[in-house]
Amino acid sequence: MCLPPQLLRAILLVFLLCTSITYAQKLTDATVENLVQKARKNTNNSDSLKTIGKQTLAHSKKNNLALGKMEAYFMLGYSSYLKGEFRDAMISFDKGLEIAPQEPETYPTAYRLSKNKAIAYVRLGHPDSAQIIFKKVVDLTKERKDAKNHALALSDYAIGFKNEGDYSKALDIYAKTMEIWDSLGVDRYKTSLLLNIGLAQNNLKQTDRSIQTYHQGLQLAKKYKIDRDMYRFYNNLAVNYNTKQHYDSSLYYSRKTAHYYKKNNSGAAEALAYQNMGKAFMGLAQNDSASYYYAKAESSYKATGAKTRLGELYFLRSINNRKKGKYPVALQYTDSAEAIFKELTLIANLKDTYDQKALILEATGDFEQANKYIKAAKKIENEAYKTENVEKLNEIITKYQVHQKDAQIEDLSSQKSMYQSTSFIVGIVSLILLFFVIVFWLRNKKSKKELQSLREELKNYNETIVAENAPTLLHLKSKAVINTKELLYIKSDGHYLEFYTQENTKPEIDRNTLKEMTERLASEGFAQIHKSYLVNLDYIRIINSTKLMLEDGTWLPLSRTYKPKLKETLLHTTSS
Template sequence: MTTIKHFIFLLGFLTSLTLSAQNKQVGKAVDAELITLKTALNKATVLQDSQKIAMAYLKLAEFYNRLHIDSEATKHYQHYLDIESEKDTGFVYVKNALGAINLDLKKFKDAKHYLQQSLLVSQELNYSKGQAKTHALLGSVYEKTKAYKKALKHQNISLSIFKSLNDSTGLAITNENLGSVYEDLEKYNVAYKYFKKAFSYAENGRSDIKINIINNLGDINRKSGHYNKALSYTEQALLLAQETQNNSQIESALKDLARIYAGLGDFEQAYQYLSHQSIVNEQEIERHNAELVSAMQVLYEVKEKEAELKLLNKQNQINTVRQYIILVCAVALLLALSVGFLYWKKKRKHEQHILEYKQQLLQADLDKKTVEEAALKREIDIKVSSLANYSLHIAHKNKMLSDVSRTLSNLKDRNVVLIKSKLIEITKDINSDLSNNNEWTELMSYFGQIHPDFFETLKKVALNKLSSSEMRLCMLLRLNLSSKEIAEILRITSDSVRIARYRLRKKLPINSKDDLQAYLLNL
């Protein structure tokens, strides 16, 4: 177990060394792409070419959609529709994209509205591929809302159209969708057949679709209890995901492998894969955050420059008006008074615009800080998860050493005197290792980094001085661990934990009906 632990920590350390450089490269690529797209939009606007403007908005929408900045993606898709009012295949494509965004956001009513508009236009145009994609998305909407009959109806219509078009990619996706519906209905044999069909169509197609289908084949075999087949499929999915550097699919495969080994009873292997999955998940979160923060930074800078340019233009207009007023005043006082009144009115309007632009700058700055705060919260959540995992590792280690100590103690009476003395010496060494407090010091240090004021606040509110063991118990309760897990960490019985909790309650200002753990979590 110690070797596995060291391996996982080493892998995480090496990954963190390369992650910073990768994030910088990702950020530069996102910056360059956004600047290129914005430049194309500005050029099209200067040329007043409505078709190029519409295409620029569409590409920007797809860019934000890829980064999951849904508000910006939706806004740019709407700009495209405002310019390209003709109901053609582009209209169908954009409405399907808006439906998919709202499906991901779980706004199923809005998603259905966009998709029904898309379906109506694609039917009027006799646009078969558009109809097939829309039916597939509608099927997914009904699946998420647990309307499985309607989901199967739309997916089967989509499947029929893709068959007539001989579209292997569409057939692969639709068969996978049907398998997913039957998986939700717990009809695993039917789901497996559809996943197999999906794989046959995707075998020579896009790698991301192929990997996802293989993962589904592994998962459906795991749920059916066929762990060896599940293991084969999932390992194949992991290998393909690693070859294509698809982190989301790598994470999914590692999670499924952990579940499979847990089902096989090999909890050590399950723990190892789960730890690998946690590392990949952290990498993916940091990569996505790097893309998101970089895009928002560039977006903020672009908006700031646009606002500054508008502000400068308005200022130039004000200067022009002033010069005009001076010339007019030289001609006639009456005319100067009239023009002065108009100037005052325009100046007030311009200043109002300037105030609005400044407010837009402040709002852009606030949006940037909101993104940074969200990224910081994700980092804290990761650290809390690491702390809990470390606590469970201590419990596992203590349990293992206790079992070894007990076994050696039982053997000492069955052998000769020399062996007996040696076994006694080994038992003493193990018990000495179990009593080592270094891990407690390290754990409390981790805890103090995440909850720096917890112990000080606890000492202030306590009615009587708390012992070191009571402080440890408070820390473990604050980590939201169960009495069983606490007993394993402290190497005591569950009854001893219950008595310790009872004594702790007497030293804290808590009512008899209130929950001790809830009180500490809210402290």
């Protein structure tokens, strides 16, 4: 029996439709969804995540559920990540990404797998590989028109530039991210952004500004009950207060974080809290208490294989033992820290370790060895910080060690040399000096004419540009004089104005009105942003709905009344 072609096409169409529906249904099921919800309630519990992940994987394999398998590998990967097993985490994330079918339903999970794979790369010390993945995630979220995750991806992408020392690029991306959150009218996701801005301010040695940013983020985290970010802010505040030597404040925040992470079985984060507590007690000269908390942190770092953290901890323990007068123990810790920092090519840490070793050796009276480590630290400072590539550290260290060996060989050779007679040395030195005198005289004669010519050109050049670049000076009633190019902003406080400049941490005070100053500085690139604030437009870095940030990390309030005028002024300034 032969069926009509129209009927055959209809049957085929129905078959394909049913097949596609069956395939779509095969992505996940109710059991997987319940397990995913259970996993989300145990986000910080590594062991629970591992158990749930195995259950999800077994069920998904049995029923051929693609999305279920992806979710299972994410759970297993994140469980490994929480333990500090970053290579195992990446293997699981990769397995999940290999499954990912080209279905819209799988996109959110594929996004999370990619993002966390990049973060694992960062923790393994492979920032370049991480940046490649972060860029792909940025492009993917943009292509999908997923504004929320695009903003989150941009924030992660900026971290790479921050870690490379390109703070300008990082802050530009953070500004773009802030604009997206403002356009969406969403504040809850600004917490991670403010965390990253605070870290960038730390890198720029703007600790006070960083603390201010962390507190702003902390308020948002509390408002929206984002526990994870709230305790990250607590941790970072503890670090900053240690830096500021406000040790009681550091202990307050460290205890909060330690209790939370212990409760949630987050070993690495709990260890970091103990490390911060140790630093605070060390600052308070309670060295035995510091040793106690350092020991707690060390056991956790060893268990999780967190090498970088372990190296930092050994460095801190060396300082603590030096302060206790236990110099042999202190030296053992510096040796352990040095070995880790060399292995991981952590330049700044290695320099600090050499400085610390020099202090310990000085305390024992071994000034010769101390001097060698001072020179080693100086060598790294002079050479290593000139390059952006940390992989050159081993080359720098090797060069220094070879130089030391060459110097030793040269010393031995000179001691055994047949040319040690005084008359021979004097003769050689005399010939060398005579040669240099002749060369210097010839070069000096030629250079005099060149120098005179350069001086005349420089004089003409300076006379030409002095007028163009002459600073506008602001003469205050208090007799103080301020260069407007260095003036960041002006704050009104009653009948007085506070003038904040780049160079001075304390403001210049003058009895005046903001209205008069606004009129005087209108043509100098200043604009009023609030009833109490006048700002130099050249120093604005980030603008959001209610405040703006300056280049130095200072946050200032932005009033709705003045916001339209500010935008108009900025547009006019840009176009001109």
